[in-house]
Amino acid sequence: MSALKFSEATNDKRALEEGEAFTPRFDANGLVTAVVTDASDGMLLMVAHMNAEALALSIETGIAHYWSRSRGSLWKKGETSGNFQNIVEMRTDCDQDAVWLRVKVTGHDATCHTGRRSCFYRTVGQKDGFATLSADGSVPLFDTDETYRKKS
Amino acid sequence: MSALKFSEATNDKRALEEGEAFTPRFDANGLVTAVVTDASDGMLLMVAHMNAEALALSIETGIAHYWSRSRGSLWKKGETSGNFQNIVEMRTDCDQDAVWLRVKVTGHDATCHTGRRSCFYRTVGQKDGFATLSADGSVPLFDTDETYRKKS
DSSP: OOOOBOOOOOSOHHHHHHOSBOOOOOOTTSOEEEEEEETTTOOEEEEEEEOHHHHHHHHHHSBOEEEETTTTEEEETTTTTSOOEEEEEEEEOTTSSEEEEEEEEOTTSOOSTTSSSOSOOEEEEEETTEEEEEEOOOOOSSOHHHHHHHHO | OOOOBOOOOOSOHHHHHHOSBOOOOOOTTSOEEEEEEETTTOOEEEEEEEOHHHHHHHHHHSBOEEEETTTTEEEETTTTTSOOEEEEEEEEOTTSSEEEEEEEEOTTSOOSTTSSSOSOOEEEEEETTEEEEEEOOOOOSSOHHHHHHHHO
């Protein structure tokens, strides 16, 4: 359990936008959005979600924790793959419903469950009236079958 | 109205992660998360949301459109401030429920409604068991009172 406390979210627009208290505005599911970039070159690695516990643990320990919506559980990213995220800096936005983590990834320097460095490995285009995707050529940096089978 | 079509989101994990069709997985509110960075230096500018219409218009026109959750309406960002976002590249993530826009901002080169370049102008820390914020010193790049009053 985390000991860190968040003051209650305020309706005071000035305090929310200019104040010095971090009062995250969790959504109806108790979550804020977390944007994660590589501190070295700004590559967007992933978008995830945090509940209050995951957010507090991330601030306290300096290692990124999330709330897994698919599994419905706290998720210390890297526990299975070894690809932990050390937080270099955390920021929040004007209305305090999102956080930005600049991280250094350990292990294989991979964030995506497909084994790639980033989850954002495809560009969006259009062809014949439909939206299309093109892979950027990035490849898995570790054996995901082996890693996820071994630990499960 | 946009003419661009999205094929229906698939339950086929391999098609979702490795396929060449962009089949966005809109949430229960019909939205995907949009992460917006400056194409020049990777600064995170904002996090917003898009419904199918905003996403299609963004792809078709190359100018970022969002769904404003607070106003409940389509939002061509920059219509009031002149700070449009020209999309240099759009990407999606492994499970296609988020998009990443790398943009060039026109006008005052400002994205935040407070007038700052980025919405993420405060770093998160802790003091005496509470989570705190520290401003990064960025200042408004235009007169927001004048701009938003004039056009409203």
